[in-house]
Amino acid sequence: MDQKKKTVFMTGVTGTMGTSALENIIPHLDKINLKLLVRDSSKNRSFISKYDKKYNIEIIWGDLLDYESVLSGVKNSDYIFHIGGMVSPYCDTKPYLTLKTNVTAVENITKAIINENKENDIKLIYIGSVAQTGDRCYPRHWGRTGDPIKISIYDHYALSKVLAESHIVESGIKNWVSLRLSGIIFPNILKSATAITFHVPINGVLEWCTVEDSGRLISQIIVEDLKGNLNDNFWGRFFNVGSGKNYRLSNYEFESLTFKCLGMPDLERVFEPNWFALRNFHGHFYYDGDKLEEILHFRENLPIEDYFKRLGSQVSYYLKLGGYIPSFLVAPATKMYMKRIAYTKDLGTLDWIYYNNKERISAYFGNIDEYNKIPSTWDKFELLKLDKENEAGKNFLCDHGYDESKNECDLDINDMKKAALFRGGECLSDNMNKGDLVTKLLWKCGYCKKNFEASPKLILKGGYWCPFCYIPVKQWDYDNIAKTNPFFNQVWEFNHKKDECNVYKFDEVFCKDGVKWDDLY
Numbered sequence: 337m338d339q340k341k342k343t344v345f346m347t348g349v350t351g352t353m354g355t356s357a358l359e360n361i362i363p364h365l366d367k368i369n370l371k372l373l374v375r376d377s378s379k380n381r382s383f384i385s386k387y388d389k390k391y392n393i394e395i396i397w398g399d400l401l402d403y404e405s406v407l408s409g410v411k412n413s414d415y416i417f418h419i420g421g422m423v424s425p426y427c428d429t430k431p432y433l434t435l436k437t438n439v440t441a442v443e444n445i446t447k448a449i450i451n452e453n454k455e456n457d458i459k460l461i462y463i464g465s466v467a468q469t470g471d472r473c474y475p476r477h478w479g480r481t482g483d484p485i486k487i488s489i490y491d492h493y494a495l496s497k498v499l500a501e502s503h504i505v506e507s508g509i510k511n512w513v514s515l516r517l518s519g520i521i522f523p524n525i526l527k528s529a530t531a532i533t534f535h536v537p538i539n540g541v542l543e544w545c546t547v548e549d550s551g552r553l554i555s556q557i558i559v560e561d562l563k564g565n566l567n568d569n570f571w572g573r574f575f576n577v578g579s580g581k582n583y584r585l586s587n588y589e590f591e592s593l594t595f596k597c598l599g600m601p602d603l604e605r606v607f608e609p610n611w612f613a614l615r616n617f618h619g620h621f622y623y624d625g626d627k628l629e630e631i632l633h634f635r636e637n638l639p640i641e642d643y644f645k646r647l648g649s650q651v652s653y654y655l656k657l658g659g660y661i662p663s664f665l666v667a668p669a670t671k672m673y674m675k676r677i678a679y680t681k682d683l684g685t686l687d688w689i690y691y692n693n694k695e696r697i698s699a700y701f702g703n704i705d706e707y708n709k710i711p712s713t714w715d716k717f718e719l720l721k722l723d724k725e726n727e728a729g730k731n732f733l734c735d736h737g738y739d740e741s742k743n744e745c746d747l748d749i750n751d752m753k754k755a756a757l758f759r760g761g762e763c764l765s766d767n768m769n770k771g772d773l774v775t776k777l778l779w780k781c782g783y784c785k786k787n788f789e790a791s792p793k794l795i796l797k798g799g800y801w802c803p804f805c806y807i808p809v810k811q812w813d814y815d816n817i818a819k820t821n822p823f824f825n826q827v828w829e830f831n832h833k834k835d836e837c838n839v840y841k842f843d844e845v846f847c848k849d850g851v852k853w854d855d856l857y
């Protein structure tokens with residue numbers, strides 16, 4: 337390793353985003369040393385052999401759950417890009433393992449940094465997720481960081497991302513950044529439908545991020561930081577990451593583009609509108625998404641139709657590999673195929689309706705009457721046409737409960753008291769150094785009445801609140817919380833009725849007949 341160069345440690349390079357990040361970092365190897373943590377498997381050995389023979393890259397064969405492996409990555413590093421962890425689809429049926437892996441990985445990283453006395457020097461880049469703010473259908477389809485953390489029921493992945501992110505923010509490490517990434521578009525995403533396809537409300541939205549942009553984002557952090565362009569406008573902050581205005585799509589628009597790109601029949605001939613959930617997914621347009629672009633210049637900005645055309649040319653190659661939706665099937669056959677997927681045991685929307693799975697129906701539809709109101713034909717289904725200009729977004733934003741026109745350096749204890757009140761609780765601390773968003777204060781939850789410590793940054797800028805009830809570690813109690821917490825109610829009441837009073841206990845939701853999902857699927 338060249339002592340004069342900065343050293344970059346990366347996890348997760350064998351994943352979709354990680355591979356793109358690696359490809360984008362390689363051209364900068366004249367400026368940096370690169371260390372990768374990779375899990376040992378024959379598949380990963382073969383993946384890595386494409387790179388480590390050609391370039392001077394140090395490979396640590398190990399596991400995120402093993403502290404010593406993580407420590408050898410952290411040692412002598414200047415930057416840590418933590419992209420690794422369990423993601424969909426593997427994590428979908430492994431709630432306990434997902435939580436353990438994603439949270440322990442971050443605990444190991446922060447522990448290693450602190451043990452090395454590097455908490456003021458090292459730069460830690462964490463990849464968060466749009467899933468952390470949950471379902472944001474119309475009219476709450478525009479959002480910003482600082483909006484309420486809200487984890488969709490059954491979304492253990494989002495829970496793991498929230499726990500890991502908050503651990504970093506409160507760890508005492510000075511130069512962290514959390515990049516809350518949107519859904520990533522990459523060729524394989526188009527390849528097959530799963531039961532999750534129907535968990536997505538057809539009128540829901542997402543500001544997608546292309547896999548190319550997600551990789552360039554990582555290399556641009558190094559480029560811009562080495563130039564000295566990243567300071568407190570970047571470090572110690574949360575950002576939403578998407579590919580911009582061109583990539584703001586309703587789920588109907590996304591599916592339609594996908595079908596066209598695969599040469600499949602029109603969506604209306606293949607799906608019925610009442611196969612799709614009404615709520616409890618995730619995604620919104622990023623009102624603040626351009627902030628990161630202004631700092632890092634990572635977007636390609638290709639018009640969406642052109643991007644999908646390019647994807648189409650890559651996808652035809654994948655289709656030749658077989659095993660995916662056969663595009664030559666005529667519409668009725670494709671429809672039968674899709675309907676079978678919607679009936680997937682325990683996970684498909686039509687399976688829930690057929691077996692009257694009340695827990696799933698309440699979470700995704702409200703109740704069976706709401707489900708029955710969904711038309712079965714497209715001519716009767718109202719598709720929303722949404723304005724995608726930032727200008728339109730400002731009419732739909734959440735109130736964060738304090739004076740956001742004030743400079744951050746002027747925020748004081750009175751702002752904290754006001755913010756706590758808007759969250760249905762109290763700020764019990766009497767003093768705060770003006771503008772110090774890092775030192776933890778004492779807060780009281782208005783719902784479970786417990787006291788907790790948290791930094792103003794976590795609460796005001798991250799959208800967090802009580803770690804005992806608001807973050808659904810043991811249960812989702814959102815119907816009740818919304819009644820006491822006006823801040824949270826903004827993202828709940830728009831598609832929940834006042835008389836709903838559901839509590840979903842984590843251990844009940846993820847067990848079937850006494851067996852944990854992890855051992856079942």
Ligand SMILES: [Zn+2]
Pocket residue numbers: 781782783784785786802803804805806
């Ligand atoms: Zn609480």
